[in-house]
Amino acid sequence: MARPQPPLWLAAPTRFAALKRPTARIVLALFAILLVASMSALVSPGPPPVSHDPAQRADDEADVVLYETIVAGVRGGGDYYAVTAQALRTGNYPLRPFVTFRLPTLATVQAAMPPGATILLLYVLAAAVMLAWFIRLRPAFARAPPLAIAMVLLAGGMMAFVQPALASFHEVWAGLLIALSLALRRRERWVEAVAFGLIAMLVRETAALFVGIMAVLALVEGRRREAIGWGLAILALGVVVLFHAHAVSLVVRSIDPASPGWAGMLGFGFFVKTMSLSTALNLAPMWLAALLVALALFGWAGWNDELALRALATFATYAVLLSLFGRPDTFYWGLMIAPTILVGLAFVPDALRDLATAAIDRRRIIVTRMVR
Template sequence: MHRRALAPLWLARPSRFADVQPRGGRIGVALLALALLFATALALASPAPPAASGDPAKRAEDQADIVLYETIVDNVRAGRDYYLAAADAQRAGHYPLKPFVTMRLPTLARVQAALPRTVVDGLLYLLCAAVMIAWWARLTSAFARPPPRLIALTLLAGGMMAFVQTDLAPFHEIWAGLLIALSLGVWKPGRWLPAVAFGLAAALIRETAGLYLLLMGGIALVERRPREAAGGAVAAAVLAIALLLHAHAVAGVVRPLDAASPGWAGQRGPGFFVRTMALSTALAVAPLWLAAPLFALSLFGWAAWRDPLAVRVLALLAAYGIVLALFGRLDTFYWGLLIAPLSLVGIAFAVDGARDLLSAAIDTRRITVTRLIR
């Protein structure tokens, strides 16, 4: 007997697993349980990034990267050329200058140098508010009632915990991560131009956000949205030109004896990805044995939401998860900030998905044929 789809519990439309059959439900429950177990075990086995001391007197050690970017901004504000200022600051801090990607694109430093610090802080808050507003509008159509909508928005705020700390404003991943979240929040089928524009802005601040542009363009191509795919290709081309100009400018200030990067073949594995996301969000206040399965549950939730936007968010999380697992080092855990804002929202979608799988798994109804003799 074919099992009928269940009515939604929180969602406005049935989840992706609403019409799964008993056998598929049992397989799905088993896979979900294994995913939660493995995420926890791998995260607990993964080494932790170096912890900050919390001593204000040791800020130069605890937030060395922030101090570096602040120094560069101050020097550019004083009239120095960005590339000369960045090269001198990185040498003084014993940072590598080879290859050229070890020096950040000049976009953020030049903008911040042109504005008072209070204006920069205000822009950061405005961008956070824009992300919240865009996703509130998007979640309104996803959930049938206000309570789960508010829970999802709270989870969004939990993913943005680090993004409202103004002392992190010089950090490139903060702005790029918010712009990626805003790009996804304003995306709709047929309304892709603002999403591409915000995605390109993110990539021009932190070039590793270029992966997001490629993902969005690739998914649009698979879904046969040629204009959106072409828009993504144009944005990727603009980023490529910016990187070529950046490489040329960096080459003009690098000296033969400048240090080279140790490389990015960290190969820390998926546990490092899970631990990184726990540290980058409100899950940092929870013990890792609880934070890890909650993050894995969020990934499941994004898979459960039957919407084209969910496909894009899940692809984003998976792609950067692979990057962190293969190339992340202990001191590059901050890459996770690029995807942190949306990393917990999936927990709200997981309620319907888990209910549907469990209901299918315990469904033992059978067809009984009774022969009637008159």
């Protein structure tokens, strides 16, 4: 095993510093494969092009307009399920199976608030995420400049989450809530993390993937009480979904169209593309954005912390979801994990140096036994 090197940016060596040379070389090869695989984003299909013409907003932002229409209908006194069914029919959306209807949580809350208050609440949630991650990341870095870089990267991941036009998008709120839950979770304090995870699921039920990951990792690590807490949150969602499915069945007709399915099978490149479209990487050329997404995942894999393990497991699970079931028009699923993924770039300098040292360093300690 190579001699540990002093950290560059981090306060402690990365998990790669403890690898033996054969293992380090395997990890280095996997990293190279990850970089190559990320380039498949160049040929992966993306969402339809946007005209940026205000007159074409109904076509460019059809889903956003749909959710805004539903909120307006509920604010006007309509029943959520009846309003949603009518909006889906008007927009030629499928109404079957029941999961084509979002849970009523977000629309009901927004309908009860003035539009300005909704935007303010979104900004408060975004600020809470920034503060929670600043507190969580501060001990990880040895100096202030790397911490500042990490916070800039966090802001870059949240670029889409502070746009008032997207305030009715369920993934925007759920993504921020997942990010907040991740930052708040600690060994000795996990109740708040479970609470925000539950709220995220009630806004967008696919947040159950994140909560499930947290439950499994807590169970594997022997934290039974925490695992039970996450499990109870999933159970609560299950009860809500049962009532939701029944309510949907009362407004759906047999002649209503069904969803074509979600087996997109677009591959890892589609996940990489969704990450670039959901963050500030959208401003970079696709080849560069794809490489940076791969580097961010590598950085998260290197940081030797429980939070890094949970974040990386979350990214990997949603990567599988998007790779297997995503469609070009559901690229916004990537918003569920977009806020925090770029923070991994702040761990890359230490992770890359430690991995290279472990894989290449030939220094050995020779023990000589002298007999007198």
